[in-house]
Amino acid sequence: MAVKLKAILRNDLKNSTTKQYRESGNVPGVVYGKGKETKAITVNTIDLVKTVREEGRNAIITLDIENGESADVMLHDYQMDPLKDEVMHVDFYVVDMSEEMDVEVPLRIEGEAIGTKEGGVLQQPLYVLQVRAKPNDIPEEITVDVSELNIGDTIAIADLPSSEKYEFLEEEDTAIVNVLAPDTGSEEDEDADGESAEPELVGAESKEEEQ
Structure with missing residues (x-):
């Protein structure tokens, strides 16, 4: 109403x-x-x-x-x-109450993911979803429960419950929320930093020899 x-x-x-x-x-x-x-x-x-x-x-x-x-x-x-x-x-x-229209609907996350308790990082790429529906059938919000997500898990558009009253306009493989592994750093990053500095050092020596 x-x-x-x-x-x-x-x-x-x-x-x-x-x-x-x-x-x-x-x-x-x-x-x-x-x-x-x-x-x-x-x-x-x-x-x-x-x-x-x-x-x-x-x-x-x-x-x-x-x-x-x-x-x-x-x-x-x-x-x-x-x-x-x-x-x-x-x-x-x-609005024409008999015609469908495209709107943005807020996306709300509820629950605490298992993966975050183990050190994972919860990411939410989208905060609104594109929905097509008749005016009276537009949901106030879309709620997603993340309680069962482990590290490496993702919830995508395809995982959302379907409805006869509205449809999602994003691609089905669009990620809504995921849990990433904690970033602990690695020796490879340190090696990469060393390699990036080396060319400048070699170049400097070459110029000195030419002089």
């Missing part, structure tokens, strides 16, 4: 007016979509942040626009003020 967020149309797009919106606790934005007219709006900043925190980045939001209009949207993009840490602008994309 979509959550609701009140939006007000922006007819005056001057910078001075936009500044007033922000000062009054609202964030300016736009609503657009395939075959849809782009509309300039404002939403309450606190309500927006609360909605995204509670429902997730991929939540379906019903924008209640004045004059009785409404639209089912997703948060497509936003701009932050790096100094004030405030939302400066927001883009909403109108």
Whole structure:
């Protein structure tokens, strides 16, 4: 079920007016979509942040626009003020609830791998996964249990449970998480360092002989 967020149309797009919106606790934005007219709006900043925190980045939001209009949207993009840490602008994309769409879904690791207890190093190459699904079927997150991973083990896309509601877009052999052996160093590394220094030394001697 979509959550609701009140939006007000922006007819005056001057910078001075936009500044007033922000000062009054609202964030300016736009609503657009395939075959849809782009509309300039404002939403309450606190309500927006609360909605995204509670429902997730991929939540379906019903924008209640004045004059009785409404639209089912997703948060497509936003701009932050790096100094004030405030939302400066927001883009909403109108979604078709019957059509699949491609989105990024957070990947969360849970558990402690056996291999890390033995000195191995857990690596997580991906923190989000590309997923294709209808808006209402987009998972909030993908959870991967790493408890049984030993040193040298890997979990790839192919190892994830399949679902009829969504599909992963990465290649099946794409690694999600793995446990590497601890890096203890080796004599080969020291030899390699010695060999890399030798050519410079030989070259220096050759030049001295020529002189």
